[in-house]
Amino acid sequence: MKYWRKYHPTIGTDDPRYHQVSLIYSVLLIMLIYFGLIGLLNITLFDAADIAIYDFSGFVLAAAIYFYVSRGGNFKVAGWIVTLTLVFVLLAFIHLAEGRNYSLLWVTILPPIAFFLLGPTAGTWVTGLVFAYCGWFLYKLLGLGVPGNLSLGALFNFVEVATAQVFLFRYYERSRREAYEQLQKTSTTDPLTGIFNRLHIDNSLKSLLASSKRDLKPTSILLLDVDHFKRINDEYGHIAGDKVLVAIGSVMKETTREGDLVGRWGGEEFLIICPDTDGDKAANIANRIVERLNKQPLLDDINATVSIGIATASGRDKKDTVETLLQTADKNLYKAKADGRNTVVASYDDIALTSAHSTT
Incomplete structure (x- = not known):
């Protein structure tokens, strides 16, 4: 050192x-x-x-x-x-x-x-x-x-x-x-989608969470999963599936703010880090993404939607860690899936709130 x-x-x-x-x-x-x-x-x-x-x-x-x-x-x-x-x-x-x-x-x-x-x-x-x-x-x-x-x-x-x-x-x-x-x-950079890869998004989350505690400002994350992605691959082929991932990555980049970090978490999962963002603002961002994907097909006649789990670190709780934040977001993502997909679930003070959209 x-x-x-x-x-x-x-x-x-x-x-x-x-x-x-x-x-x-x-x-x-x-x-x-x-x-x-x-x-x-x-x-x-x-x-x-x-x-x-x-x-x-x-x-x-x-x-x-x-x-x-x-x-x-x-x-x-x-x-x-x-x-x-x-x-x-x-x-x-x-x-x-x-x-x-x-x-x-x-x-x-x-x-x-x-x-x-x-x-x-x-x-x-x-x-x-x-x-x-x-x-x-x-x-x-x-x-x-x-x-x-x-x-x-x-x-x-x-x-x-x-x-x-x-x-x-x-x-x-x-x-x-x-x-x-x-x-x-x-x-x-993720070679397929052109957005950040998991290594960079992991390191960024650690750094931003540390800054959040130091500055006493909230940090939110959005964990996204493409709904029925296996069905897209089976019906249209893996090349089309890759194009869907690229298109969703573009939608997220266009819908999020300048300071937000958009990355591919792995497979058909994505993670968005929103610095200085509380749960309400994070939910607004997530809903904009869901609504944007519901407006029109991504590729020709291929429709794709996402389920989103949100977790927020207040910046004032020393118990907030990268692991607990990701676990909360993952839990809310599973709840979004269980609620019918194409849905946003956010935790406010350990209470899961759902914002539902038309399911697929």
Whole structure:
């Protein structure tokens, strides 16, 4: 487990910010160790108090950024601060060294950090401007005759390497982000219906229920089952049955609200998570789905209806768990089936209430 997770317990390995935050903390720790150690060496061994002041200033700045991030600071802002601090450190070091001892090589560590923290576009601008400045600085040193075997060939080599790095890291970061987004979509999406899969819906329910208790707000779930789905498969074939599931998934997406999570629970069962939603609002959503399916055939002459069981966590009862919530919804779903299907059953304070529609 990453040590910084104690500051950000809600950021899991499946969170797109995970690796970015990890890099921010890694860079900050390296800066703290580097500035602290080099500052001490400049005072004790090299008698360079002026450079030591610069080192300790960097140490204080890195510590301030660390404090800001660990106390819940905006990660995007933190990424910019870390990158610009690194730029300041690198350019200050290059100026202090006056380009000697291959000090310009240090600027090559900027592209991977800038592109990863800022993204392809901002990373290109920041890296391009810093490299352009370093190229100009190197050109000025050549005119001043600064020692260190600097030559026009060295300038050309630096420009060529800097240009290659900008393009390579830009391409790499863009490809990495596209691959990550595709992987995220594949890992959270049901391949048939295009809605969330059970793994994602399970994880989301755990997270939202925890937030519900913390914020004292209700969370409702709707457990849906397609009525007589076996009969649809037997009469029209499994391909038609798959199309029915896809169509029902689309109806649920169109009928629910923007913040609701719609997922395939398994087979012909679906689960909808409704954050900040009490039982009455959840029942309204469920009834809209039932009414929508009753209005017209899903596919050609194929009619399909659903039975829905609803359960609500108040956000104030510590006994509410994912398991108890699902058990209640499942119990109400079975009651909806027993009541004739094409029906909504919701529990309010352990009392099951039924909203009946025409049965099939």
